[in-house]
Amino acid sequence: MKLTILKDHLIESIGHVSKAISSRTTIPILTGIKIDANHHGVTLTASDTDISIQSFTTTENGNLRIIELFRPGSVVLPAKFFVEIIRKLPSQSIEIEVGQHFQTTIRSGSSEIQIMGLDPDEYPLLPQIEEDKMIRVPSDLLKMMIKQTSFAVSTNESTPILTGVLWHISGDKLKFIACDRHRLASREITIDNETAQNLQNIVISGRTLNELSKILPDQNSLIDIVISDNQVLFKIHSILFYSRILDGTYPDTSKLIPQSFQTEMVVPTKGLAEAIDRAYLLSREDKTNIVKMIMREDQTIEISSSSSELGKVTEQINLQSISGELLRISFNSKYMLDALKVLDSDFIHIGFTGAMQPIIIKPEDTSNILQLILPYRTTN
Amino acid sequence: MKLTILKDHLIESIGHVSKAISSRTTIPILTGIKIDANHHGVTLTASDTDISIQSFTTTENGNLRIIELFRPGSVVLPAKFFVEIIRKLPSQSIEIEVGQHFQTTIRSGSSEIQIMGLDPDEYPLLPQIEEDKMIRVPSDLLKMMIKQTSFAVSTNESTPILTGVLWHISGDKLKFIACDRHRLASREITIDNETAQNLQNIVISGRTLNELSKILPDQNSLIDIVISDNQVLFKIHSILFYSRILDGTYPDTSKLIPQSFQTEMVVPTKGLAEAIDRAYLLSREDKTNIVKMIMREDQTIEISSSSSELGKVTEQINLQSISGELLRISFNSKYMLDALKVLDSDFIHIGFTGAMQPIIIKPEDTSNILQLILPYRTTN
Structure with a gap:
């Protein structure tokens, strides 16, 4: 040469x-x-x-x-x-x-x-992939889907399947789901799909998707995605990006998501995120990350955290609306911040079905994104 | 309150x-x-x-x-x-x-x-400092002096005095010297000095000077520096910055610096730095950082490094001038790069007094900055 x-x-x-x-x-x-x-x-x-x-x-x-x-x-x-x-x-x-x-x-x-x-x-040969199952997704949208879900994959290598993002293809719908037993993130889009039809158990490592995301251009140019039994191939202009599909069966997460709510509220996203961020600062010092939310009669919520060594943070937030039973609920502030960060909406809808039931967070105006957080049991 | x-x-x-x-x-x-x-x-x-x-x-x-x-x-x-x-x-x-x-x-x-x-x-009280010994230095110049010397302090805590920069005040001259047994950096400027007169053994931690540097404004506004027996106080607008003076006697480094040279050359700074940087990349892999310089009859030098595992880098550089005996000399490429990085001059003067004697690097046009590097003994 x-x-x-x-x-x-x-x-x-x-x-x-x-x-x-x-x-x-x-x-x-x-x-x-x-x-x-x-x-x-x-x-x-x-x-x-x-x-x-x-x-x-x-x-x-x-x-x-x-x-x-x-x-x-x-x-x-x-x-x-x-x-x-x-x-x-x-x-x-x-x-x-x-x-x-x-x-x-x-x-x-x-x-x-x-x-x-x-x-x-x-040098090992690259996988040979039959091109008979293919979908097309705009690059910027794929990037957004990765951002909105991959943060929620498990980092615990003892359950490797949960370190991946589940791809669920059903006709012209592509859905990503990531779940680490404490939280879940999902995002669904409509795609061009003539050949792949229904594919149920494609799981790609969250780390791999984050690397892919760095290569994907910030444009809506279409990316061809070829899916074989154990590999997915992304064709990005002059780049071929091969990812292994993780072994194992992804758990059924659909049962986790409540279909109706006991309490529902609409909250300004930025105000809530900033308040929780301050409470997080303190909760982090005690290594618990726990913050408490108390709903009040006057359409406000109180967010608070406390550390026996340092002190206490208390925040008041005015809600746009609230309906149902007023709850006191505790959750991991870091998980809530991660979820709020990827919701591109001025107001969010939060649904509760009780102090120990999953918290469901969605943008106010669309149902194709869903974030779920399990609450913590606390003594008061 | x-x-x-x-x-x-x-x-x-x-x-x-x-x-x-x-x-x-x-x-x-x-x-x-x-x-x-x-x-x-x-x-x-x-x-x-x-x-x-x-x-x-x-x-x-x-x-x-x-x-x-x-x-x-x-x-x-x-x-x-x-x-x-x-x-x-x-x-x-x-x-x-x-x-x-x-x-x-x-x-x-x-x-x-x-x-x-x-x-x-x-809370401990801050040191009480008598303001009878004071010098004034422009902020940007002080910052430059720190940059040109502090990188050469020792990181070895077993000789604490060498982790500091020596300040040598003699009438209207202020000189900084840093030395770690393998290299030396010095810079001298002219200052406003009515009260401090001659001060010989003020040694301030390199780490402290780097922190000070981050606070110093990039302007030529004058900084008052008050010197007491064991503290130096820098007055920077609304900020008072106190530094401890290191205990111990700084070694006499003047004997290290040769007064005449066996070989002298003038080299383009950027070309030399880039060539050494490439050779450094390879030398670093062997953890030695050693590069070799061979002087040739045709007013060129060859810079090279080699790694038994990876290979070899060879660079040719045209000199502006060379006089004296043609030497082969080996040195630490990282030290040379550190020295070249702080010399703000298109051409530099390098003086040699033999293959095992200190290498002296100065800007071509001024003598108030001096960088010294000890060569390595190599087998060929």
């Missing part, structure tokens, strides 16, 4: 695949980036086995010659050093030449770098 | 003193901020025993009423929680009221916070 490539384009491509590089891998060759060069262009591949990313740089873009190929070929280069050194090379033109035993020479301006490369044949 | 104060002014004052709050202190009351209120204004004090900072907020600024005092007094409040909650209060107007047993109530908008305060009489 021998070629020259424009630095900015190589750096951009490295930026895409670098999200799949793990420094903690037990498979030594996966600490590298694989480079394949042919007459179409240069493909970079990185993988940590959960995520694999391939990024393609085309030889020419209009009148701009990005790559000059002298000899096609492949090599695997140590990712960390390769990524850092490329960024710091002095000239826009970078020559990469692979010699005997994959010894690779990189030249740019007055710099010459020799790197011990690895045999590309030892 | 009872008063109201405008939020932005309180936050600004907290920002100044917070640099002296240590979470690791063994003296419990020092985890707090002391608040003193009288008819002139409100004074905040924080101290970690090395650094003590006092920030004063005046009652009125022109037509703006910043503080409304109802009852003078003092209290110590737990710093971490106080700092965070004040930033998040909903209204510009903040009421602080100290009740029995220093129980303090903070009110703002619909928030009410109760904090257990501590007895201000238990």
